[in-house]
Amino acid sequence: xxxxxxxxxxxxxxxxxxxxxxxxxxxxxxxxxxxxxxxxxxxxxxxxxxxxxxxxxxxxxxxxxxxxxxxxxxxxxxxxxxxxxxxxxxxxxxxxxxxxxxxxxxxxxxxxxxxxxxxxxxxxxxxxxxxxxxxxxxxxxxxxxxxxxxxxxxxxxxxxxxxxxxxxxxxxxxxxxxxxxxxxxxxxxxxxxxxxxxxxxxxxxxxxxxxxxxxxxxxxxxxxxxxxxxxxxxxxxxxxxxxxxxxxxxxxxxxxxxxxxxxxxxxxxxxxxxxxxxxxxxxxxxxxxxxxxxxxxxxxxxxxxxxxxxxxxxxxxxxxxxxxxxxxxxxxxxxxxxxxxxxxxxxxxxxxxxxxxxxxxxxxxxxxxxxxxxxxxxxxxxxxxxxxxxxxxxxxxxxxxxxxxxxxxxxx
Numbered sequence: 001x002x003x004x005x006x007x008x009x010x011x012x013x014x015x016x017x018x019x020x021x022x023x024x025x026x027x028x029x030x031x032x033x034x035x036x037x038x039x040x041x042x043x044x045x046x047x048x049x050x051x052x053x054x055x056x057x058x059x060x061x062x063x064x065x066x067x068x069x070x071x072x073x074x075x076x077x078x079x080x081x082x083x084x085x086x087x088x089x090x091x092x093x094x095x096x097x098x099x100x101x102x103x104x105x106x107x108x109x110x111x112x113x114x115x116x117x118x119x120x121x122x123x124x125x126x127x128x129x130x131x132x133x134x135x136x137x138x139x140x141x142x143x144x145x146x147x148x149x150x151x152x153x154x155x156x157x158x159x160x161x162x163x164x165x166x167x168x169x170x171x172x173x174x175x176x177x178x179x180x181x182x183x184x185x186x187x188x189x190x191x192x193x194x195x196x197x198x199x200x201x202x203x204x205x206x207x208x209x210x211x212x213x214x215x216x217x218x219x220x221x222x223x224x225x226x227x228x229x230x231x232x233x234x235x236x237x238x239x240x241x242x243x244x245x246x247x248x249x250x251x252x253x254x255x256x257x258x259x260x261x262x263x264x265x266x267x268x269x270x271x272x273x274x275x276x277x278x279x280x281x282x283x284x285x286x287x288x289x290x291x292x293x294x295x296x297x298x299x300x301x302x303x304x305x306x307x308x309x310x311x312x313x314x315x316x317x318x319x320x321x322x323x324x325x326x327x328x329x330x331x332x333x334x335x336x337x338x339x340x341x342x343x344x345x346x347x348x349x350x351x352x353x354x355x356x357x358x359x360x361x362x363x364x365x366x367x368x369x370x371x372x373x374x375x376x377x378x379x380x381x382x383x384x385x386x387x388x389x390x391x392x393x394x395x396x397x398x399x400x401x402x403x404x405x406x407x408x409x410x411x412x
């Protein structure tokens with residue numbers, strides 16, 4: 001029985017090209033070393049003694065840099081290719097992380113964080129486009145899920161290890177590890193994967209795609225992005241307000257916060273690929289699955305209102321994790337399916353920018369609400385926002401059904 005379940009789990013990982021496996025390894029190396037982000041708000045508060053208002057502006061700078069980088073990465077991926085962008089982004093940002101630990105003044109840190117994130121997040125849309133080049137069309141959602149598994153496996157190890165580094169070395173150790181793993185990851189990638197100008201897997205019939213004159217006229221895509229923005233705002237609470245809440249309200253250490261985040265990564269590692277394979281096998285509506293994910297995230301925020309029992313943090317993490325597993329892989333897949341050939345970089349850039357904007361809004365609104373009205377107000381606001389995201393998703397579903405009916409009429 002257990003053996004059969006194991007073989008079924010392994011079957012989910014068959015059919016990927018060598019390049020996808022190498023990209024997965026590179027992503028794991030990079031993500032396992034990305035320890036600064038989960039502890040950035042704590043670092044600014046505990047080590048640099050910034051106020052909550054100052055912390056929120058640093059995180060806003062982080063998000064703006066991420067938005068600019070995502071846009072540049074997408075545009076340049078369409079123009080000069082994803083391969084060059086990926087190498088430049090990881091190598092340069094790795095060097096810059098080494099220097100970030102020496103910048104401690106508020107205004108210098110605002111600029112430094114913006115610059116690093118501009119360069120670092122050029123990687124994301126380029127990586128999404130690379131999946132189109134190295135994965136067969138029928139494997140792209142699973143390939144994306146495989147890369148997300150690497151992200152989450154790294155994420156499972158990273159925060160716990162990061163908490164230990166803080167305890168025994170200090171926050172500076174995080175910057176050294178983060179920079180070194182960025183450089184190591186891209187050296188492995190450049191050594192093992194050769195650049196491809198075009199995907200060998202041409203999807204000639206454009207399944208599920210509708211060619212449009214401009215991404216800005218794709219109304220379904222923009223309503224879908226509103227929902228993605230909201231899921232991002234809720235998810236990024238894990239890295240902005242929640243670590244501070246753990247310490248302020250329940251007295252958790254950085255290591256204990258890291259273990260809670262590790263729970264998220266471990267669950268995603270073991271469950272996301274089987275869930276994605278099941279949904280794809282049964283041809284369930286991807287957009288509807290994203291809506292379910294948004295609803296689960298909204299519930300996780302409402303659960304935080306129960307502030308008298310620390311065990312609620314585990315239950316909240318379970319709902320957030322299942323919301324993430326439903327929302328994120330299929331959101332990426334749906335966004336890519338809307339892109340006409342040759343415009344994948346632009347679509348994925350705008351898609352990535354929605355999450356960068358989410359980081360800005362999540363940090364600024366969350367910190368402001370906590371500073372002025374307390375944690376409970378923030379959790380209630382975030383949960384309510386999640387319900388608005390669900391409504392956006394159902395509206396996008398309605399428009400999508402109408403579009404598909406119109407396409408059927410045109411074919412007839």
